[in-house]
Amino acid sequence: METLEKPVLDKKKAVKPLKKIMIIQSKATIDSVYAALILANGARMEGIESELFCTFFGLEMLQPKKMDHLHVATVGNPGLHIPTMLGGLPGIESLASNMMKKEMDKLDIPPLSEFLEIYKASGGKVFACKLAMEMFHLNREDLWEGVDEVLTVGDFYGRAQEEGVQLLFV
Numbered sequence: 001m002e003t004l005e006k007p008v009l010d011k012k013k014a015v016k017p018l019k020k021i022m023i024i025q026s027k028a029t030i031d032s033v034y035a036a037l038i039l040a041n042g043a044r045m046e047g048i049e050s051e052l053f054c055t056f057f058g059l060e061m062l063q064p065k066k067m068d069h070l071h072v073a074t075v076g077n078p079g080l081h082i083p084t085m086l087g088g089l090p091g092i093e094s095l096a097s098n099m100m101k102k103e104m105d106k107l108d109i110p111p112l113s114e115f116l117e118i119y120k121a122s123g124g125k126v127f128a129c130k131l132a133m134e135m136f137h138l139n140r141e142d143l144w145e146g147v148d149e150v151l152t153v154g155d156f157y158g159r160a161q162e163e164g165v166q167l168l169f170v
Contacts, residue, residue, distance in 0.1 A: 007050045019164030020049035022156070025058035026169070030100055033061045036170040037115050044122040053156050055129035059136060062128055062143045067112045071097040078123075113144075120146045127151045 021043045025036045036052060043050040060066045074080060074087035074096050086092060110118065120126065128150045129145055140150060151159075160167060 013052060016164055018048055018166060019162070020051070020160075020166070022051045022053065022165060022167050024169045025052055025054045025061065026056045026061035026166065027158060028057040028066070028070055030070045030097060031079075032170055033058075034104070034109070034115075035071055036121060037112075039168065039170070040124055041115070041122065044119065044124050049123075049125075050119075051127065051129045051134055051159065053127040053151070055128065055132045055137075059128060059132055059138060059143075061112060062116075062126065062147055064113070064144055067116070067144065068128045070112065072100050116144065116146060119128075127156065129153065129156075 021040065023036050023040050025033065027033070040050040040052050054062050060070065066151070071093050072080070073152075074093045075084055080087070080096060082092070082096070085097055109115070116126070125148050126144075126146055128138075128147050130150050130152045133139075133150060140147075143150075
């Protein structure tokens, strides 16, 4: 019987450097928004281009009236280890959100509005989804002033057409 030899990969050729990370943000929970921003900002700190594309409920992180008032989802969030029935009781979402914000304060994690400013100052890009804005009846004036542009999904994908780009859905 003939044995097949596995091809030897040249590791220098196989590994391409990461040049740009493009993060799609579709939720408006504290944990989701901060996860996206920490990843995006971390990329900038490593010298990697970084872009946030906010769509659907992720647009709430770009609305000045809402951005610093996001909550933790207490119903259907297995990571909180709260039974679903308890998570739906009045005041539980607010309690969990306040507890998370206090822990973030202890770690000197800035409020969302300030974190977005830090991210933008580092050269990060922030985009809003045109379709989601139309769906939620939002105008450009409803968004944080640091938003670079309102893009269609096609425009967003067009920005990914180069080597060394990774798309991440949060």
